[in-house]
Amino acid sequence: MFNLLVNAGGWADNHDTFSHGRILEYTAPALVTQMRVDGVLNIAALTAMPTLFMDEMRVDGEEFARIGTIMSIRDGARGQVLLDYIYDANVPPIPIAEIYRLRSRLGINDYEFSRTHWAVKDVDLFRFMLTELRGSRRHPRIFQLPETATLVNDQLSVMMPFANSALVLAAIQRAAGSAGMRCDRADDIWDHQTVMEDVVALIDRSAIVVCDCTGRNANVFYEIGLAHAWGKEVILITQNQADIPFDLAHLRYLHYHPNNEGLATLEAQLLARIRTLRGG
Template sequence: MLFNLIIRADETLPMLTSRMFERTPDELADRYRTSTSFDFNALAQLPTVMAREFESDDMGAMARLGYMDSPSINPVISSPVLQFPSHALLDLGLLDENFWENKRTHWRLCEGDPFRLFSKFLADRPLPVEPEASSACDPNLIAVMMPFTEDPSIDPVYLALVEGSKRAGKKCRRVDEIWTPADITEDIFNLIASSSLVIADITDLNPNVMFEVGYAIGRGKQAVLICKDDVPQLPFDISHRRVFTYKRDKDGLAILSDRVMKILTNDQ
C-alpha cells in the first residue's frame, strides 16, 4: 500500500513542482508521472498524510490523515479520518530530521498502511500534546466525544446523553456545537480541558474518538466509555476500563439516558 506524505509551510499554496516526489524511489514516483506533469487523479486515490512544517521540539503540532477532497497540486483534507502529533512522523522514521524534512516543503510517496501505522502509534504511546490555551474547568460541563454522523440537534444518541446529563444538573457539549475561528483540534483540546468529565462513544473504535479518549485520560479526566451493542476488542491501554453498552432504539436510549444520570450523580 502507498500513501502521500505532504509537508508544506503554507497549506494555502500549491506544492512546488520541484519538490514533487522528493526522496521518493524512482520506481514509485514513475507510476504517478505523466509525460508533462503528475497523475493527480491517481494520487488522490491514495491515503494522504498532511502536516505543516514543524520544529522537532514542537509537541503541539498536528498532522492529518485522510483523503484529498479532489485531485490537485494544492490538496485539501477537510474531513480527516485521524489526527495525531506531527512528531510521530519523526518517531516513526517517515521524516529524517538530519535532512530537515520536518521543516521542508515536499511531497513524498511512502510504502505502508498509514491507518494501522498511526492508530498503533497512538495506542502504544501516551499523548504528549497540550492545548495552546486551556480554559478553566467547568464542574457542570460534560464533553462528549463521538463520530459526527448526524447533527447534534437530531442525533438520538447525543440527545439521550444531553437528557441524562440535564437530569443530573449538568450540560453536554460536542465540539461541532462550538463555532470559533480556532482549529477544530484546538477546540477539542479546550473542550476536554474545560470539562469535568468526558463521555466517549467508542462504537467501531473510531480513530478520532480513540485519540480524544487518550488525550482526556492523559489530562486526568474521568472518561465514561459507551458503545452500541457489543464491546469490540479494546486497545491494551484501556482494555481494563468498564464500557457501558446501549441499544440504538427508543427503549435502549432511554436506558442510556437513565444510566448517564446515575453515573453523573454517583447513583449506580
C-alpha cells in the first residue's frame, strides 16, 4: 500500500500542513477502517507506508511528483494536521503526466489529479516503479524491449524445459485459469523472429512467472534471473529439491511429483500462491 498526497499548492521540502477533513478521500472503505480506528488516524500504519507526493495537475503538465516517507503526523490549528516527511534521494522526480498515463495501475481515477486529498491505495508502489517506471534502465544489448514496460496484470508465464511433461504445463494452466489469469509459454507464441525475443517479451509483460527448475536447465535459470531483475513475482517449482541451486535455495519453492496425485497437489498449491500474490 502507499499514501497518495495531492496538494494544490505543491509541497515544501520537509514539512507542511494538510486539511484533516480531506484525509482518506478516494480510499476503499476496507482501507479506511484500517487507517482510522474509532475516528482516530492510525498514525503507525500511515507512516509505515511509502508516500507519493503530487501537486494538482495543471494544463501544461510540467509538474513532478516525489516519493518519500512521512516521519510524523500531528494535530495543528484550524482542522489541519502537521506533516514532517523526507523525499527519497534515490528516486528522481517523476513527471505527473507519466503517473497520469499509468493511473489505472496505481488505482487513481481522473478526478484525483485535480483534487487536494490524501488517499491510501492498495498497490505496491516500489514494485510499480520497478515494472513501469524503469525506462532509463531498459537498454539490453542482446535483445530488444519497448522503452517502458507494459505490465499485464492477469498475465502468467511459464518457464520450463521444452521437453518437460505436457501434464505439468496443464496443471499450471489450470491453476492460472482458476485464479483468473491467462497462462502462456514462450513456445506457444510467435511474435518475433527469434525464440529469445518471445521469451523476454513474455517475461516483461507478465505479473507472475512460474519457473520449473527440474533438470537444472540453463535456459530456465537465465529466465529466472531476468524475472527477478525486472521485479516480477517468481514462483519456483521442481521435481527434485537438489535441482534448486545454492543462490536460490533461500527462496521458497514448490516440490512436486509428476504423477496424478502430485500434479493435483501442485495445482492446488499454485492456485493458493497465485491468489496470495494477487491479493486474495
